[in-house]
Amino acid sequence: MLQTPTKTVPPLVSLGGVGVRRQGRWLVRGVEFSIAPGEIVTLIGPNGSGKSTTAKAAIGVLKADEGRVERKAGLKVGYVPQKLAIDWTMPLTVDRLMTLTSPLKGAEIDAALSATGIRHLARAEVQHLSGGEFQRALLARAIARKPDLLVLDEPVQGVDFSGEIALYDLIKTIRNTTGCGILLISHDLHVVMAETDTVICLNGHVCCRGTPEAVSQSPEYLRLFGARAGQTLAFYNHDHDHTHLPDGRVQHADGSITDDCRPGDGHHTQVLPSGKAGPMRIVHTHGPNCGCGLDHGPAPAGQAGEARDA
Numbered sequence: 001m002l003q004t005p006t007k008t009v010p011p012l013v014s015l016g017g018v019g020v021r022r023q024g025r026w027l028v029r030g031v032e033f034s035i036a037p038g039e040i041v042t043l044i045g046p047n048g049s050g051k052s053t054t055a056k057a058a059i060g061v062l063k064a065d066e067g068r069v070e071r072k073a074g075l076k077v078g079y080v081p082q083k084l085a086i087d088w089t090m091p092l093t094v095d096r097l098m099t100l101t102s103p104l105k106g107a108e109i110d111a112a113l114s115a116t117g118i119r120h121l122a123r124a125e126v127q128h129l130s131g132g133e134f135q136r137a138l139l140a141r142a143i144a145r146k147p148d149l150l151v152l153d154e155p156v157q158g159v160d161f162s163g164e165i166a167l168y169d170l171i172k173t174i175r176n177t178t179g180c181g182i183l184l185i186s187h188d189l190h191v192v193m194a195e196t197d198t199v200i201c202l203n204g205h206v207c208c209r210g211t212p213e214a215v216s217q218s219p220e221y222l223r224l225f226g227a228r229a230g231q232t233l234a235f236y237n238h239d240h241d242h243t244h245l246p247d248g249r250v251q252h253a254d255g256s257i258t259d260d261c262r263p264g265d266g267h268h269t270q271v272l273p274s275g276k277a278g279p280m281r282i283v284h285t286h287g288p289n290c291g292c293g294l295d296h297g298p299a300p301a302g303q304a305g306e307a308r309d310a
């Protein structure tokens with residue numbers, strides 16, 4: 001059972017100075033990271049910060065316009081995109097969903113559905129699944145072909161908080177039992193999964209990155225999320241010092257506006273109590289126009305950063 005990433009082995013995918021430009025605008029630029037077998041890398045950032053674009057560039061769905069993307073020869077990718085083109089008016093069972101794009105043996109379908117805890121739903125109509133069940137069905141579909149790299153673009157959409165914890169636990173279990181690398185995307189900025197090895201914060205470029213290494217023991221946190229979550233969640237604070245405007249331009253802390261991010265943009269602080277690694281809940285600090293679309297008040301005085309639940 002693989003518990004820790006193996007950085008000594010060659011990466012599954014490696015990005016160096018990657019930029020993607022569309023319609024005369026850099027969507028992301030200067031992106032650098034790699035994913036090793038068994039490693040969980042989480043991309044976070046506000047809406048439109050380039051997380052999906054980066055993930056697509058990493059797996060070759062999108063071509064980078066600058067920089068280099070290297071993938072292990074023969075890399076098998078399981079990809080759960082943010083949006084899925086499903087005709088909800090057509091009846092579609094879970095086991096049919098599994099084989100929509102390529103065939104699978106019955107035993108492979110069973111194994112994947114069992115691994116995600118929804119074997120009993122094999123004959124269920126997809127449109128009748130709950131949010132959490134649907135995400136599990138998508139996960140089952142992605143792991144059925146035993147990928148080396150699993151790319152999950154917002155895997156907790158439509159799932160309540162306890163469902164999120166369960167899904168992140170499941171994703172961790174998949175990593176531990178299969179040893180695959182995982183690239184996880186979260187736009188909410190407030191939830192990052194268990195055992196995330198590396199968090200990369202994007203805002204058109206890599207603003208900050210780090211290893212979440214702590215479990216919060218804060219009383220407020222335990223009160224909010226309960227002892228179970230308290231064992232596995234930690235705080236993560238950061239600031240965006242620039243705002244992505246609706247027209248794609250970037251307003252900087254000094255008020256100036258440019259077409260793209262500047263290399264020096266993105267001053268962030270990360271405040272993590274020490275302790276065991278685990279899933280963490282991101283609590284972040286915003287300027288008046290951080291761009292995340294959420295209303296955040298100031299943190300209680302005396303806390304490092306302004307830790308408010310996003």
Ligand SMILES: Nc1ncnc2c1ncn2[C@@H]1O[C@H](COP(=O)(O)OP(=O)(O)OP(=O)(O)O)[C@@H](O)[C@H]1O
Nearest residue numbers: 022023027045046047048049050051052053054187
């Ligand atoms: N093909 C394209 N042509 C032009 N602009 C694009 C294209 N694809 C994405 N964009 C723009 O690039 C920016 C980054 O998009 P992307 O989907 O990567 O962001 P994201 O961080 O994943 O956002 P979200 O959290 O909302 O899903 C957005 O402003 C988006 O409108």
